Amino acid sequence: MEQRTLGRQGLTVSAIGYGAMGTAVGYGPTDDTESIAAIRAAHDLGVTHFDTAEMYGWGVGEQLLGTALAPIRDQVTIATKFGFTPTFAPNSQLEHVRSVVDNSLRNLGVDHIDVLYQHVHDPAVPVEDVVGVMKEYVDAGKVKYLGLSNTTPDNVRLAHAVHPISVVQTEYSIFARQSENFFPVLEELGIGFVAYSPLARGFLSGATKPRSEYGPDDFRQHIPWWAPENYAANVAIVDQLTELAASKGATLAQLAIAWLLAQKDYIVPIPGSRNAARVAQNITSAGLVITDADLVRIAEIAPNGGVVAGS
Ligand SMILES: NC(=O)c1ccc[n+]([C@@H]2O[C@H](COP(=O)([O-])OP(=O)(O)OC[C@H]3O[C@@H](n4cnc5c(N)ncnc54)[C@H](OP(=O)(O)O)[C@@H]3O)[C@@H](O)[C@H]2O)c1
Numbered sequence: 001m002e003q004r005t006l007g008r009q010g011l012t013v014s015a016i017g018y019g020a021m022g023t024a025v026g027y028g029p030t031d032d033t034e035s036i037a038a039i040r041a042a043h044d045l046g047v048t049h050f051d052t053a054e055m056y057g058w059g060v061g062e063q064l065l066g067t068a069l070a071p072i073r074d075q076v077t078i079a080t081k082f083g084f085t086p087t088f089a090p091n092s093q094l095e096h097v098r099s100v101v102d103n104s105l106r107n108l109g110v111d112h113i114d115v116l117y118q119h120v121h122d123p124a125v126p127v128e129d130v131v132g133v134m135k136e137y138v139d140a141g142k143v144k145y146l147g148l149s150n151t152t153p154d155n156v157r158l159a160h161a162v163h164p165i166s167v168v169q170t171e172y173s174i175f176a177r178q179s180e181n182f183f184p185v186l187e188e189l190g191i192g193f194v195a196y197s198p199l200a201r202g203f204l205s206g207a208t209k210p211r212s213e214y215g216p217d218d219f220r221q222h223i224p225w226w227a228p229e230n231y232a233a234n235v236a237i238v239d240q241l242t243e244l245a246a247s248k249g250a251t252l253a254q255l256a257i258a259w260l261l262a263q264k265d266y267i268v269p270i271p272g273s274r275n276a277a278r279v280a281q282n283i284t285s286a287g288l289v290i291t292d293a294d295l296v297r298i299a300e301i302a303p304n305g306g307v308v309a310g311s
Contacts, residue, residue: 007164007192008164009166011115017048019051021061039065040072048076049079055119063108066108067109077114078108082119092118112142114143115144116145120151121148127148128158128162130159151170173199173260175306196270203225204256208235230309241302248288253278257285258286258289
């Protein structure tokens with residue numbers, strides 16, 4: 001698979017990565033054996049970058065990813081994140097950060113984390129101080145590269161002045177376009193971008209269902225694209241995108257991932273799937289050519305991303 005460079009510090013990964021959130025939380029019941037098979041299938045097909053977080057099961061997701069990758073640890077890069085409380089509030093108090101990162105090393109069963117992210121900006125702690133603690137781990141050889149997630153372009157600039165930031169990770173897909181406001185600062189400072197929820201949390205997977213068909217703990221209960229007043233309009237967008245994908249001999253998921261790869265050469269999408277066949281389908285997107293005409297047609301179909309009434 002094509003390789004992409006994230007930042008100027010030497011981080012090079014497969015153009016498509018793997019997001020492991022769903023193996024622990026968010027999208028309904030999981031089967032660890034199937035998830036491990038999906039993770040290994042991703043690696044067999046050329047994926048070298050794997051993404052998790054403390055928050056994905058509070059250690060459980062990291063343990064599963066560490067187990068899956070243990071036999072191939074030296075062939076992959078692993079990213080994890082700190083900074084949420086169990087009620088999804090930010091917590092980057094410095095002692096808390098140290099304790100979470102120490103736990104992540106243990107949970108993953110590794111002697112270093114390749115990419116350490118602050119998962120969300122904490123307004124109570126200056127980002128410069130947080131990066132100061134992250135730098136301690138780099139200096140100790142326990143972390144290779146630093147990243148920020150769910151932050152602002154201004155914070156990226158402040159953080160980068162303390163220690164080089166290699167990658168920013170925020171939500172980006174045909175449905176979620178707000179992250180494009182990071183591109184100027186990323187290009188100015190030479191920072192890479194990891195696109196999370198590239199399939200719009202499954203809306204762009206070809207397998208979406210109305211909210212009522214998901215369980216009470218499913219994250220999609222809270223995502224506006226699934227709200228009853230928005231759902232039909234978003235399905236109508238997806239139907240047109242599916243038609244475009246089919247005209248190219250591709251699936252909707254493949255079109256959605258290839259669209260991201262076509263935006264910038266420093267973007268790495270990290271689709272998540274707990275199923276080896278769906279992982280294989282997603283990875284095949286790397287070979288799908290998106291033409292200028294496709295970009296125009298996608299912009300016509302979804303000029304403002306997914307529909308959210310009132311926004
Ligand atoms: N930094 C952050 O705050 C943040 C937030 C969210 C996500 N992330 C990262 O981004 C990764 C990906 O995002 P995501 O998991 O939210 O959403 P996503 O990749 O946009 O979509 C995942 C959903 O799509 C389904 N799916 C995937 N490929 C499919 C295919 N080919 N056909 C049909 N269904 C398919 C998955 O179900 P199955 O598993 O059943 O296939 C899952 O329900 C996460 O795993 C996580 O690492 C980061």
